[in-house]
Amino acid sequence: MAPDFLALAACCPDILVCYDREGRRKYVNPAYEKLLGVPVGELTGRRIPEVSALPPDLAAVAESLVLGVAAGGPPQDKIFTWRQPGGGEFSFHLHLVPEQDGNGETVGVLAFARDITDYRRIEMELRAREAEFRALAENSPDSIVRYDTECRRIYVNPAYERLSGIPVARALLKTPLELSYLPPAEAAAYQQRLLAVMASGKPANLELDWKRSDGRRGLQHVVAVPERNPDGQVVSILTVARDISDLKEVQGRLEEAEAKARLGYWQWDRQAGKAVLSAEVCRIFGKPREWSPSEAEVLECVVAEEQDWIKATLSVALASQSPDVSLEFRIQGEDRARDVHSSIRIEYGEDGEPALLVGTIQDISEMKSYEQRVHALANYDALTGLPNRELFADHLREAASSALGRGCELAVLMVDLDNFKGVNDTFGHDSGDQILRETAARLRRCIRESDVVARLGGDEFGFVLTDLRPDADFEGTCRRIRDAVGEAFPIAGREVFLTCSIGIARYPADTRDVSSLLQYADAAMYHAKEEGRDNHQFYAASLTRRITQRLNLAAKLRRAEANGELELYYQPQVDLATGELLGAEALLRWNHPEEGLVTPDRFIPIAEEMGFIISIGAWVLRNACEAAKSWNQGREKPLKVAVNLSPRQFKVNDLVATVTNVLAETGCAPAWLELEITESLLVEDAVDVGHILEAFHGMGVSISIDDFGTGYSALSYLNRFRVDAIKIDRSFVRDIGARSDGAELVKAIIAMAHSLHLELVAEGIEEKGQELFLRQHGCRVGQGYLYGRPMPIREFEALLASRPIPSAA
Numbered sequence: 001m002a003p004d005f006l007a008l009a010a011c012c013p014d015i016l017v018c019y020d021r022e023g024r025r026k027y028v029n030p031a032y033e034k035l036l037g038v039p040v041g042e043l044t045g046r047r048i049p050e051v052s053a054l055p056p057d058l059a060a061v062a063e064s065l066v067l068g069v070a071a072g073g074p075p076q077d078k079i080f081t082w083r084q085p086g087g088g089e090f091s092f093h094l095h096l097v098p099e100q101d102g103n104g105e106t107v108g109v110l111a112f113a114r115d116i117t118d119y120r121r122i123e124m125e126l127r128a129r130e131a132e133f134r135a136l137a138e139n140s141p142d143s144i145v146r147y148d149t150e151c152r153r154i155y156v157n158p159a160y161e162r163l164s165g166i167p168v169a170r171a172l173l174k175t176p177l178e179l180s181y182l183p184p185a186e187a188a189a190y191q192q193r194l195l196a197v198m199a200s201g202k203p204a205n206l207e208l209d210w211k212r213s214d215g216r217r218g219l220q221h222v223v224a225v226p227e228r229n230p231d232g233q234v235v236s237i238l239t240v241a242r243d244i245s246d247l248k249e250v251q252g253r254l255e256e257a258e259a260k261a262r263l264g265y266w267q268w269d270r271q272a273g274k275a276v277l278s279a280e281v282c283r284i285f286g287k288p289r290e291w292s293p294s295e296a297e298v299l300e301c302v303v304a305e306e307q308d309w310i311k312a313t314l315s316v317a318l319a320s321q322s323p324d325v326s327l328e329f330r331i332q333g334e335d336r337a338r339d340v341h342s343s344i345r346i347e348y349g350e351d352g353e354p355a356l357l358v359g360t361i362q363d364i365s366e367m368k369s370y371e372q373r374v375h376a377l378a379n380y381d382a383l384t385g386l387p388n389r390e391l392f393a394d395h396l397r398e399a400a401s402s403a404l405g406r407g408c409e410l411a412v413l414m415v416d417l418d419n420f421k422g423v424n425d426t427f428g429h430d431s432g433d434q435i436l437r438e439t440a441a442r443l444r445r446c447i448r449e450s451d452v453v454a455r456l457g458g459d460e461f462g463f464v465l466t467d468l469r470p471d472a473d474f475e476g477t478c479r480r481i482r483d484a485v486g487e488a489f490p491i492a493g494r495e496v497f498l499t500c501s502i503g504i505a506r507y508p509a510d511t512r513d514v515s516s517l518l519q520y521a522d523a524a525m526y527h528a529k530e531e532g533r534d535n536h537q538f539y540a541a542s543l544t545r546r547i548t549q550r551l552n553l554a555a556k557l558r559r560a561e562a563n564g565e566l567e568l569y570y571q572p573q574v575d576l577a578t579g580e581l582l583g584a585e586a587l588l589r590w591n592h593p594e595e596g597l598v599t600p601d602r603f604i605p606i607a608e609e610m611g612f613i614i615s616i617g618a619w620v621l622r623n624a625c626e627a628a629k630s631w632n633q634g635r636e637k638p639l640k641v642a643v644n645l646s647p648r649q650f651k652v653n654d655l656v657a658t659v660t661n662v663l664a665e666t667g668c669a670p671a672w673l674e675l676e677i678t679e680s681l682l683v684e685d686a687v688d689v690g691h692i693l694e695a696f697h698g699m700g701v702s703i704s705i706d707d708f709g710t711g712y713s714a715l716s717y718l719n720r721f722r723v724d725a726i727k728i729d730r731s732f733v734r735d736i737g738a739r740s741d742g743a744e745l746v747k748a749i750i751a752m753a754h755s756l757h758l759e760l761v762a763e764g765i766e767e768k769g770q771e772l773f774l775r776q777h778g779c780r781v782g783q784g785y786l787y788g789r790p791m792p793i794r795e796f797e798a799l800l801a802s803r804p805i806p807s808a809a
Contacts, residue, residue, distance in 0.1 A: 026044070069098050071106075095111070144157040145157075153171050201226050218245055264360060265280070269355070277292075318346070323345065340362060412462065424459075435489050482536075565593070613648050674701070675704070730764025733765060736770050762782045
């Protein structure tokens with residue numbers, strides 16, 4: 001035999017045997033011994049009956065098949081199944097083909113045998129299950145139908161014939177649309193739903209509802225289950241349908257009976273003057289079970305103010321011979337009034353007079369109470385009890401419509417508490433809620449009964465002032481509001497004082513559009529904020545233009561980072577004694593292709609308000625750290641870069657993780673980075689900020705307080721928080737030569753910083769005299785136009801190459 005054949009046969013998992021023309025084995029591969037346990041050496045050269053794993057009778061059959069093929073017969077296939085003594089059952093598929101020489105003469109037989117024991121077992125189980133399914137299906141009281149992929153019935157059980165009246169033989173190979181007990185429209189819809197189950201491959205529960213030929217209602221619940229082949233393809237749909245017509249009918253009668261018991265059932269025979277009342281009706285009216293009232297007695301149970309209305313409604317219905325009446329009214333019980341609903345059916349006699357009234361009555365007190373609660377939740381602020389924004393808008397629309405019809409004027413006032421967030425964060429949200437409730441009560445007292453005040457959200461309130469004269473006293477109204485807000489709020493044993501900013505828009509003077517009126521008042525209120533708070537401002541057209549410009553700028557800012565329009569400028573920080581360059585403050589600039597260089601005071605507040613400051617702040621931090629890494633390559637005395645942080649970055653972003661990741665990704669050492677924060681941040685959220693600052697201190701990143709002394713008086717916080725430096729604001733530095741008290745204030749700040757072991761940086765140094773004063777009184781680091789304006793990185797690096805920086809002459 002060829003070596004290639006022997007190598008292939010040795011690796012084959014099936015049994016391979018070569019026989020000569022006399023039926024003796026010429027070759028047996030190792031799989032024979034592995035599968036049947038007979039050594040190959042005992043098999044070679046022997047005939048099948050002499051040595052074989054088969055029982056003698058099967059061995060004789062196998063040899064007969066081999067000799068037949070060897071004598072020139074056709075190939076043979078045979079399945080052998082036997083049980084070895086003390087062993088399990090085996091099943092093998094034997095395939096015999098003649099082995100021929102080059103002349104086409106048969107010289108032997110090739111036998112291939114495959115173990116199909118597991119396949120046979122599975123096949124037998126499937127057959128048993130199929131028989132079991134058929135037995136169940138044939139005897140099931142439910143209709144069972146199997147559909148092929150074209151929705152033709154390929155199996156129908158006897159129950160289908162009993163329920164539908166269609167013989168099984170007629171139903172087979174027909175679709176529901178071709179043959180069904182359903183009307184054509186329902187049959188078509190049913191077929192489409194089956195095809196949808198086929199397409200989706202998901203089981204479905206269907207309900208067939210139709211009218212039988214005898215007029216009765218037919219109702220079936222159908223479960224449709226897709227059946228799949230071994231490849232996962234849906235090849236058929238099996239449906240099981242149960243007739244639930246009788247069940248639904250009984251269920252309907254039960255529900256009707258329960259409804260009568262639950263609602264309270266009654267009837268009134270007007271001609272006989274007799275009433276039949278259920279126990280529930282008597283209970284609702286708070287009467288004994290044997291109560292048998294007259295019409296007048298029933299009417300007396302209704303609250304007095306609704307009796308005439310009920311009489312009138314019933315009179316109109318009876319006069320018009322209306323068959324149905326629905327009433328909703330209140331009855332006076334022993335403990336409280338109850339809301340009830342009654343549905344009445346009226347039957348009239350031949351003379352057209354009402355003969356019988358039949359109805360139900362239901363206690364709907366809880367539902368009414370629930371409706372009132374839902375109405376309150378939908379229309380009123382839960383904290384203050386004032387109307388909310390939605391109800392406020394409704395009042396405004398009604399007031400505007402009324403004013404237009406009567407030729408009157410009205411005004412919308414937007415009132416926002418100034419710096420409420422700082423108070424809220426300092427004293428806690430419970431105290432903040434207490435302030436808002438008290439503010440609401442005070443504002444109620446500032447308006448007339450015809451006016452409306454609402455809480456629009458947060459610390460913002462709105463007023464609708466109606467029936468205004470052209471010379472309306474807005475000054476007096478705004479003064480009352482500001483005085484009311486300005487009274488002390490007793491909080492946690494202390495007195496807290498607040499102010500408010502008010503914006504005013506008038507109808508129809510400013511606009512006849514209600515939604516625009518709200519926007520205009522809001523714009524005026526923000527203008528009051530910009531004007532220093534604690535004042536009121538009227539709307540002007542210029543405010544709309546400013547808002548539009550602001551929104552346009554915000555839209556452009558959203559894309560600035562992606563468009564590569566942001567750039568960092570660097571302002572030098574120097575040693576005041578030596579002029580040596582110590583580092584720089586990174587300052588953000590926006591180069592817009594149309595707007596040109598947009599100053600930070602225009603776009604930073606927008607970035608804060610819109611939330612862009614988070615991603616922009618991360619961009620600034622990354623670029624500043626990359627610059628610091630570049631500058632400090634090979635330097636003995638490193639330069640430090642200062643980056644301003646927004647309070648919003650502390651509140652929204654995971655700031656510590658952001659800084660940690662940026663330092664790691666850029667290779668910037670923590671000692672090269674200084675983060676600048678504002679004083680207000682230490683006041684607003686002391687606990688969380690403290691944890692963050694502690695984390696930065698542990699990393700080796702330094703912290704400085706920017707614009708020190710211009711905001712909150714935060715001296716007490718310098719001892720509590722991990723702060724490394726304070727920056728003297730430029731306004732104090734500017735006053736050094738101009739005002740004596742300005743110079744004294746700077747000296748006091750320097751002395752305080754020294755006592756707390758804090759580094760000092762003076763901002764805004766523009767003159768040599770300022771530098772000299774600061775140096776003589778112990779300020780070590782300076783920053784200002786005297787040493788350089790904020791400059792692009794290329795100019796700063798050129799400046800860096802010429803260090804130390806000489807003082808300006």
